[in-house]
Amino acid sequence: MTILDVAEIAIVNEQDIVVARKGIREAAVGVGFGLTDVTRIVTAASELSRNVYIYGGGGLVTWRVLLGDRRGLEIAFSDDGPGIEDLDKAMQPGYTSGRGMGMGMPGAKRLMDEMVVESAVGVGTTVTVRKWLLHRYE
Amino acid sequence: MRLGSILMVTVPSDPDDDTISDLQVRILSSMEGSTALGLILDISTVQTVDSFFARTITETVQMVSLMGGITVLSGMQAAVAVTTTQLGLTLGSIPTALNVDRAMITLQHLLEERRLS
Structure with a gap:
């Protein structure tokens, strides 16, 4: 798999969510x-960057273009915040531990093709999503 | 922009959270300071409707309603409609229209219905 393009945006304040959206x-x-x-x-990127900002206390959004048999885009959202205590709960529509609607995680998963969540309490969370380009749909 | 008894607000294309929250405050104070009975929220240039945007818009419509106004949401792009639905957002039961012209007609109907009831 060849990587064509890599970029990252630090999420420090709310405006950085817009910057990440534009770049992505x-x-x-x-x-x-x-x-x-x-x-x-x-x-999906907007939901997950907002999670980084609200729940993670800020962090990093990194994306890269995937080239190879299939073309795609991979985006990783990482923070060193409190981590997710109950991943199953976090993936349930309507569940929120904060002021959100509880649509972010399950919604982002539906909008993307793949989603991997790595989280450790007290260490942080990294959510990686991928979308593959399917030429037959283009 | 005010058109008779209708307030029309165009939402910027890629607003940050603060901008959306500010817009809510400005809409409510405009409703308060005017004789407007109806609000058209034009989102035709909006490219991303995420859960924060949807919640703020839904709240704004409820607040406008508490102040006696009727809102019509206008001009959602097709790609945004697909995404919003798949994300699981319903935007409640806000009346919608394809564009501003139709929103005006819808709003006039709704205001007329209310006047007669």
């Missing part, structure tokens, strides 16, 4: 995703 939109368009998939990717 450009990357997704660059990969060749159509408008609906670009919107799915950017919306």
